[in-house]
Amino acid sequence: MTSEPDTASVPVATEKHRPRWAETLLLLVRNPMAIASGLVLIGLLVVGLFGQWLAPYGHNEQFVGGQLEAPSGSHWFGTDEAGRDVFSRVLLGAEVSLRVGAVAVGISLVAGVLIGLLAGYYGRWLDDALMRFMDMLFAFPALLMAIAVLAILGRGENNAMIAIGIVYTPIFARVTRASVLTVREDVFIRASRSSGAGDARIIFRHVLPNAAPPIIVQTTISLAFAILSEAALSFVGLGTQPPNPSWGRMLSEGRGFIEHAWWMALFPGLAIFVTVLAFNVLGDALRDVLDPRQRSTLSGKGAR
Amino acid sequence: MSDDAPAGRGGRGGLGALTEQPAQASPAGDVLVEASNLEVHFPIRSGTPLRGTTGHVRAVDGVDLQVRRGETLGLVGESGCGKSTLGNALLRLVEPTAGSVVFDGVDLTSMKRSQLRALRRRMAMIFQDPFASLDPRRTVGDTIGEPLAIHGLHRGRDRRRGRVGELMEVVGLNPDHHNRYPHEFSGGQRQRVGIARALAGEPDFVVCDEPIASLDVSVQAQVVNLLRRLQSEFGLTYLFVSHDLAAVRQIADRVAVMYLGRVVEVGPATSVVASPQHPYTEALVSAIPVPVPARERERERIVLHGDIPSPANPPSGCRFRTRCPKVFEPCPDHDPVLQLVGDQQEAACHLHGVTG
Amino acid sequence: MSHGASDRSSVAGQLEQPAGPVLAVRDLRVAFRTPLGLAQVVNGISYDVEPGKTLAIVGESGSGKSVGTLALLGLLPSGVANVDGSAVFAGRELIGLSEDQLRPIRGAGIGMVFQDPMTSLNPVLTVGRQIVEAIRAQGTASKGAARARAGELLAEVGIPDPASRLDAYPHQLSGGMRQRVMIAIALAGGPKVLIADEATTALDVTVQAQILELIQRLQEEHGTGVVWITHDLGVVAGIADHVLVMYAGRCVEEGNVDELFDRPVHPYTRGLLGAMPLVDDPRPARDRDPLATMPGLPPDPVALPPGCAFYPRCPVRADTRCADEVPPLVSVAGSGDAHRAATFYAPEGA
Numbered sequence A: 001m002t003s004e005p006d007t008a009s010v011p012v013a014t015e016k017h018r019p020r021w022a023e024t025l026l027l028l029v030r031n032p033m034a035i036a037s038g039l040v041l042i043g044l045l046v047v048g049l050f051g052q053w054l055a056p057y058g059h060n061e062q063f064v065g066g067q068l069e070a071p072s073g074s075h076w077f078g079t080d081e082a083g084r085d086v087f088s089r090v091l092l093g094a095e096v097s098l099r100v101g102a103v104a105v106g107i108s109l110v111a112g113v114l115i116g117l118l119a120g121y122y123g124r125w126l127d128d129a130l131m132r133f134m135d136m137l138f139a140f141p142a143l144l145m146a147i148a149v150l151a152i153l154g155r156g157e158n159n160a161m162i163a164i165g166i167v168y169t170p171i172f173a174r175v176t177r178a179s180v181l182t183v184r185e186d187v188f189i190r191a192s193r194s195s196g197a198g199d200a201r202i203i204f205r206h207v208l209p210n211a212a213p214p215i216i217v218q219t220t221i222s223l224a225f226a227i228l229s230e231a232a233l234s235f236v237g238l239g240t241q242p243p244n245p246s247w248g249r250m251l252s253e254g255r256g257f258i259e260h261a262w263w264m265a266l267f268p269g270l271a272i273f274v275t276v277l278a279f280n281v282l283g284d285a286l287r288d289v290l291d292p293r294q295r296s297t298l299s300g301k302g303a304r
Numbered sequence B: 001m002s003d004d005a006p007a008g009r010g011g012r013g014g015l016g017a018l019t020e021q022p023a024q025a026s027p028a029g030d031v032l033v034e035a036s037n038l039e040v041h042f043p044i045r046s047g048t049p050l051r052g053t054t055g056h057v058r059a060v061d062g063v064d065l066q067v068r069r070g071e072t073l074g075l076v077g078e079s080g081c082g083k084s085t086l087g088n089a090l091l092r093l094v095e096p097t098a099g100s101v102v103f104d105g106v107d108l109t110s111m112k113r114s115q116l117r118a119l120r121r122r123m124a125m126i127f128q129d130p131f132a133s134l135d136p137r138r139t140v141g142d143t144i145g146e147p148l149a150i151h152g153l154h155r156g157r158d159r160r161r162g163r164v165g166e167l168m169e170v171v172g173l174n175p176d177h178h179n180r181y182p183h184e185f186s187g188g189q190r191q192r193v194g195i196a197r198a199l200a201g202e203p204d205f206v207v208c209d210e211p212i213a214s215l216d217v218s219v220q221a222q223v224v225n226l227l228r229r230l231q232s233e234f235g236l237t238y239l240f241v242s243h244d245l246a247a248v249r250q251i252a253d254r255v256a257v258m259y260l261g262r263v264v265e266v267g268p269a270t271s272v273v274a275s276p277q278h279p280y281t282e283a284l285v286s287a288i289p290v291p292v293p294a295r296e297r298e299r300e301r302i303v304l305h306g307d308i309p310s311p312a313n314p315p316s317g318c319r320f321r322t323r324c325p326k327v328f329e330p331c332p333d334h335d336p337v338l339q340l341v342g343d344q345q346e347a348a349c350h351l352h353g354v355t356g
Numbered sequence C: 001m002s003h004g005a006s007d008r009s010s011v012a013g014q015l016e017q018p019a020g021p022v023l024a025v026r027d028l029r030v031a032f033r034t035p036l037g038l039a040q041v042v043n044g045i046s047y048d049v050e051p052g053k054t055l056a057i058v059g060e061s062g063s064g065k066s067v068g069t070l071a072l073l074g075l076l077p078s079g080v081a082n083v084d085g086s087a088v089f090a091g092r093e094l095i096g097l098s099e100d101q102l103r104p105i106r107g108a109g110i111g112m113v114f115q116d117p118m119t120s121l122n123p124v125l126t127v128g129r130q131i132v133e134a135i136r137a138q139g140t141a142s143k144g145a146a147r148a149r150a151g152e153l154l155a156e157v158g159i160p161d162p163a164s165r166l167d168a169y170p171h172q173l174s175g176g177m178r179q180r181v182m183i184a185i186a187l188a189g190g191p192k193v194l195i196a197d198e199a200t201t202a203l204d205v206t207v208q209a210q211i212l213e214l215i216q217r218l219q220e221e222h223g224t225g226v227v228w229i230t231h232d233l234g235v236v237a238g239i240a241d242h243v244l245v246m247y248a249g250r251c252v253e254e255g256n257v258d259e260l261f262d263r264p265v266h267p268y269t270r271g272l273l274g275a276m277p278l279v280d281d282p283r284p285a286r287d288r289d290p291l292a293t294m295p296g297l298p299p300d301p302v303a304l305p306p307g308c309a310f311y312p313r314c315p316v317r318a319d320t321r322c323a324d325e326v327p328p329l330v331s332v333a334g335s336g337d338a339h340r341a342a343t344f345y346a347p348e349g350a
Helices: A020-029 A032-054 A086-122 A124-139 A142-153 A157-184 A187-194 A199-235 A247-255 A262-290 A292-299 B016-020 B083-090 B113-122 B140-151 B157-170 B175-179 B187-200 B217-234 B245-251 B269-274 B279-287 B293-298 C004-012 C065-072 C127-137 C143-156 C175-187 C205-222 C233-239 C257-262 C267-274
Strands: B031-045 B053-068 B072-076 B098-103 B123-126 B205-209 B237-242 B254-259 B262-268 C023-034 C037-049 C054-058 C081-089 C110-113 C193-197 C225-230 C242-247 C250-256 C339-341
Touching (some): A032 A086, A086 A247, A199 A247, B031 B083, B053 B072, B053 B254, B083 B237, B113 B123, B113 B140, B157 B175, B217 B245, B217 C267, B245 B269, B262 B269, B262 B279, C023 C065, C037 C054, C037 C225, C037 C250, C065 C225, C127 C175, C175 C205, C205 C233, C250 C267
Parallel strands (some): B072 B254
Antiparallel strands (some): B254 B262, C242 C250
16 A cells, blocks of 8 residues: 555644643643553652651661561551561652662763764764674673672662663663664754754754654663662662662562561562553653654544 | 735835845846866765775766856756755755865865854755654744854844744745644645745855655645745845756756756756757656647657666766667767857757767 | 536447446545544545546545545555445446455456555565566466566566566666556556556656556557546646546546646636646746746645635635535536536636
8 A cells, every 4th residue: 555545634734733742741641541650650759759757667767576567557568577667668768769760860861862862963983983882781681780880889879870870871872873863864954954053953952852752761661670770789789788778678688588577578569560660651651642653643633 | 816926925124134135136147156077976885894885876976067146047857867966065965075166256165164054044955845854843933043043143032033923924924823833834834934944044045955846736836936036035046956847947047957967958948948959858858748738649759768877887978878869979988078059058968069 | 516417427428439438436435534523535526437548637635536546446444434436347336345356356457556666566575476466366377377477567568678577676676667567567467447546756757758658558559448646737638538627525627638728617727727837838937927826725624614615715706605505517618518617617718
């Protein structure tokens, strides 16, 4: 089938006007899954910011004689082997996990997008040099790579963020480069250059905004993976250090008691699960909304 | 039925600096743009990691061309003949591999990129595809105002917006629509946005690269009329690149015909079409359908045989000889050069005396 | 639209033809279900295709000219398109046939050539294989016989050295050659009707001239009826016997090619003709008048105006009924049914 049915060029000039971001938001809000995941993430943000006031007990507050208590009215998620309230620690751990996730993804986003932009826009030897280096980083298993970086930098939460940031940089570089490569060839880039625009204007006003949708989607997916990575690093003892709670650390500590106190591992695990799921669902919804073809179907424009 | 009458567009009084330009509509003006022995060769990469080149596509291969101030030079030819590349090379939007382009006395080819950027205000381009040539994520007001921002013209938010409104009016768009996005406009309206952008820097020279090829017939007519009106109002000089000789005939004072990277004929539009002096031009003119059934039936079409050869490996001697119905002995050995064959008409063909 | 009259008069003109039309379309309607409502893309068109003759369907994008013919062969996405009306091909009603019943008619009965020869061919199969498949789809031919026939077909459409070209892949051929291959595939089943949908639009004019010559030669040799769908009135003037001008899914004017070009009646047809620059007008560009233009855009097929679809853009608006009433397609005075138009306006001298 090749002949373009004539309906494709139905006049659209009469459509009512709405800014692009507002339309995006409107389409997103029409998707119940997106709303649900958005609400979960807002809730998590509130918990992350105000956890210490929301938590019924302090994260290191120990209840002597109250070790390994099953969930109850006073301890909703039970207590751990040191008699600490698991519910409070999950709430407080949200801050650590989300901060590590956000900072780590922030690092890889900035570094990766910059590398991808330069490689994709300028091409030639710069592209070869940058992307071969990214390929090298990418060739290592992610966790092994993070552990190697932490072996150099030393253990600790801040270094874990840097390590995770480095590990996820190549993904952003690749996604950005691929997107830039297609946008770079668009006629409107040539049009802008023909009016005398310099590289900086072309890159930041034209290339980046048009290359952004896959990067935005990658960001939400990477947030989920970064939280999992922090959990993994803490699990092997290289991330968040005791006695501070993070979901990964709690999961790792709960492992030893899984037969006696399932709640110690279940609730932090559940928190990770819900967060990762919410980010993924939001990422999927964003991808649909930002894809122009999907967008037309969603907003009911055009017959095809 | 014309919506492009100059009157009633209301813009003339408020065109700002645009009206300061003298309206030099004389087709016999001095030379504004001159290409000398211009070559654009694209390397063919082998695709192996070492990136060896296996040859060159000779998109433009030794072109001498003059565009006179205030005229429209039509550049016609079939796909792959290099006409679009030549149009881009005249603005140095693709880098020539040899030869020179002189714009209003300044050699563009030896210029630094930064100097060239400042000069871009005076030369503009209108593109073929009105869907691809506008950034989908920027409002049309932003797009039209971009040259103003780049060259620091009409500084200040209100003055710039006012100027964008004027430009929109000049090309027949409603200025109130400045904050709409390209997808909210029809093809013809988008092409008007592209034209307004091209006019924003008050250029002297505009390359129109197949500006009507993707539009419907009735919209094509609107855009051709608009371009003609803008030319006479602002004294613009056009290079009108098109495969459509009938449309070129409607707007161009002179016509240059390209075949396989070379200009094979150039001269006044009337005489090139009425009495073509190169066999290729003759075939091209004879192939254009005319919407008059009686004339179509009695007309003798010269049907060329074979395909256009690859520009990576053009034939020896005259490049048209493999398809030429009038090929004779000197053609494979001698590469013909443009020679005067009539009053102001030049053709590169051995039929007018063996050259090269 | 009043179509009772149109059926009879179309046939009346061809009474002396003993065979009669090979394809007769009556009151064809196509609507697409869209999220914004029902898009009425084709709103009742009728035409006959005579053996050995060329019918040109002319219109701009959005006029419904392509959709109307795709609908005949069931090539529109089912479930999205509602097709109504009648299309009788060789005594058989096409509208309402199932996919299985239509398959033998495509190719063997009605061949199609599309605009873009690049995407119409499968890039990973040789052209020989694709022609052989088209031949074998018609039934009985053995592989060897089909391949021999494929070579003959390539020779017939003017491809030099056909035997070796059978093994070429589409990307190894030029645009003109690919379009010849498409024509060879369309001819594989020996169709009685060939539908060419903007078949030369993507080609250069000199290549277009080759293809037009080829189609006309094949038509003379085989007596094929041709439906030529295009926006290019120049091409129409050269090849058509009968012309149908479409606007917003309706036929606004139809007639014998000379009648229609010499005495266009509908303001839209007149506008289209006036919008075309003439290459052989001897005046220099600066002495020519601006081209005639039509302001505005075609109507949205989801919200067609109640009256004449051209009314909002019409420079004439001859009658008070124009805004409320769809003008019927009626004979132009003095043309003796060779020429009909759907307008309340009667130009002077017509």
